[in-house]
Amino acid sequence: MTPLHGVPDxxxxxxxxxxxxxxxxxxxxxxxxRGSAAIATNALSKHYRKVSALTDCTITVPEGRITALIxxxxxxxxxxxxxxxxxxxxxxxxxxxxxxxxxxxxxFLTDIGFLAQEIPLYRRMSAADHIRVGxxxxxxxxxxxxxxxxxxxxxxxxxxxxxxxxxxxxQVALALILAKQPRLLLLDEPVAALDPLARRxxxxxxxxxxxxxxxxxxxxxxxxxxLERVCDHxxxxxxxxxxxCGDIEDLLAEHRVLTGPSKDTAAIERSQRVVQVTCTRxxxxxxVRLNGPVIDPAFQVSEVSLEExxxxxxxxxxxxxxxxxxxxxxxxxxxxxxxPPEPSAVFGGDR
Numbered sequence: 001m002t003p004l005h006g007v008p009d010x011x012x013x014x015x016x017x018x019x020x021x022x023x024x025x026x027x028x029x030x031x032x033x034r035g036s037a038a039i040a041t042n043a044l045s046k047h048y049r050k051v052s053a054l055t056d057c058t059i060t061v062p063e064g065r066i067t068a069l070i071x072x073x074x075x076x077x078x079x080x081x082x083x084x085x086x087x088x089x090x091x092x093x094x095x096x097x098x099x100x101x102x103x104x105x106x107x108f109l110t111d112i113g114f115l116a117q118e119i120p121l122y123r124r125m126s127a128a129d130h131i132r133v134g135x136x137x138x139x140x141x142x143x144x145x146x147x148x149x150x151x152x153x154x155x156x157x158x159x160x161x162x163x164x165x166x167x168x169x170x171q172v173a174l175a176l177i178l179a180k181q182p183r184l185l186l187l188d189e190p191v192a193a194l195d196p197l198a199r200r201x202x203x204x205x206x207x208x209x210x211x212x213x214x215x216x217x218x219x220x221x222x223x224x225x226x227l228e229r230v231c232d233h234x235x236x237x238x239x240x241x242x243x244x245c246g247d248i249e250d251l252l253a254e255h256r257v258l259t260g261p262s263k264d265t266a267a268i269e270r271s272q273r274v275v276q277v278t279c280t281r282x283x284x285x286x287x288v289r290l291n292g293p294v295i296d297p298a299f300q301v302s303e304v305s306l307e308e309x310x311x312x313x314x315x316x317x318x319x320x321x322x323x324x325x326x327x328x329x330x331x332x333x334x335x336x337x338x339x340p341p342e343p344s345a346v347f348g349g350d351r
Contacts, residue, residue, distance in 0.1 A: 037096075038063045038184055038216040039084060044093035046079050052240050053079040057093065059235055059245045061218060066210055068227040068248070069220040070310055071237035077220045080237070081186045084218070085114045098183050110139060113177030117189040119169050123162030127155065127172050131179070138180040146179040149205060167198025174202060178209050185217045191226065199223070203230045224307045234306075236313055243313045248306060255309055258286040260299035268296060276312040287312040 039061035046054040054076040061067050071077050082088040083095065086102035086109065095102065098111050121130065127150055131143045150157060155168045164172065170190055177185060185206075191199045207230045209215055218235075221227055234251060236244040244251055255275070258268065262284050265277065273289035287304060288294075294301050 036063045037061060039095070039097050039218070041095040042093060044080075044083065044095050045091045046076075046083060046088065047091045054083070054090075055240045057237075057242050059242060061216065061235070062233060063216050064210070064213070065233045066207070066217040066219060066231045067233040067235060068231035069218055069235045069237070070222075070224065070227065070314075072314055075237040076240040077237055078188055079240075080235075081114070081188050081218065081220065084184075085112055085186050087114070110180075111183040113180060113182035113185045115173055115177055115185070115187045115190050117192055119166075119173045119190065121161045121169060121173060121176075124160050126158050126160055127175075128157040130161070130172065130176055131157075134176060134179055140181040142179045142181055146175040149175045149178070153201065153205075165198070167194050167201065170194055170198065170202055171205065174205060178205075183214060183216065185215065185219075187217065187219045189220050189222070191221060191223065199226055206230065224310055228306045236310065238314050244309075252304060252306065252309065255287060255289050255304045256294070257302045257304050257308065258284075258288060258294060258299040259302065260284055260296070263298065268294070268299070271295075276315060 037060040039059065041060075042058050044054060044057040045052070057076075057080060069077050069080070079088065083090055084097050084102055086097075086104055098108075100108055102108065125133075127146075131146055134146075135141045135143050147157065150172065153168075153171055155164065155171055161169055161172055174190070187206075191202050194202065203226060206217060206219070210217055219227065219231060228248075232248055234244060234246060234248045235242065260283070262279060262282055265274070265284060265286060268274065268286060268288070272286075272291050272294065274286055275289060276287040278285040286299075287308065
């Protein structure tokens with residue numbers, strides 16, 4: 001894999017990714033999204049021997065937006081990002097990214113930026129060295145903008161990145177993938193280890209880049225308050241399955257918190273989709289997805305926050321994924337051969 005080109009592994013991995021046969025997802029309106037879609041998947045699945053890392057994933061990600069990817073550890077977030085980046089081959093299903101099929105090909109990788117949680121940089125090289133290497137490996141490289149970003153953040157260009165703080169290394173990595181001018185950024189918990197100020201600076205640079213146009217971002221994080229600050233679209237995963245996908249504003253409008261006396265809630269459960277119930281001796285609290293007006297006057301209706309919504313869905317009892325089997329993908333035109341096996345030493349389960 002070539003460092004800094006397309007989807008970079010800046011540690012210089014020699015592993016190659018098998019591409020295999022794959023069909024693009026047919027244009028359709030799936031869970032969430034309005035207008036043109038940067039990403040569309042249909043029944044996308046990924047199995048590793050006895051582990052189902054992703055099951056029947058059907059989503060859309062609108063162009064020009066920042067999409068939050070939320071889920072507990074092991075939910076399938078990293079697996080989904082690797083599939084979208086062309087770093088892993090699906091077991092079944094369909095997907096389209098930037099109008100094409102994810103693959104290890106310069107024509108596809110030029111428009112993709114992928115940043116892993118460990119911030120993979122050459123620790124002995126300076127930011128200036130990374131800029132020079134990137135210029136040789138990327139056809140649309142904008143080294144001047146990277147220098148400007150890092151200088152504005154008071155990050156020394158001549159210091160080895162291994163001697164920078166965690167927040168500074170994250171900014172160098174973000175500046176690198178922005179300098180290649182991709183159409184899609186896939187960010188796998190890039191701010192997990194940063195302090196609040198470093199996270200704010202990182203997200204500010206990201207929001208500014210999207211505001212300049214022609215950029216879509218999928219941002220995985222456990223920090224819901226940070227996501228709420230910059231994201232307007234949501235994908236929620238639990239137990240390898242999609243729980244929610246759509247515009248955050250719409251999803252919040254579809255849900256309400258009902259608070260009332262401790263009583264039988266069967267009538268509410270028949271008329272609304274109950275996500276979570278919390279009962280005490282004196283009070284019952286429900287988080288529901290509305291199917292119509294709440295007509296029980298004993299319950300007070302209030303709006304739900306993104307954090308409340310996430311905790312309710314992630315705390316649900318999710319049916320386990322079926323035992324993995326080798327599937328043959330089905331496309332609108334018929335069937336295509338199964339994907340070739342992947343070397344298990346290279347591709348493990350979702351981290």
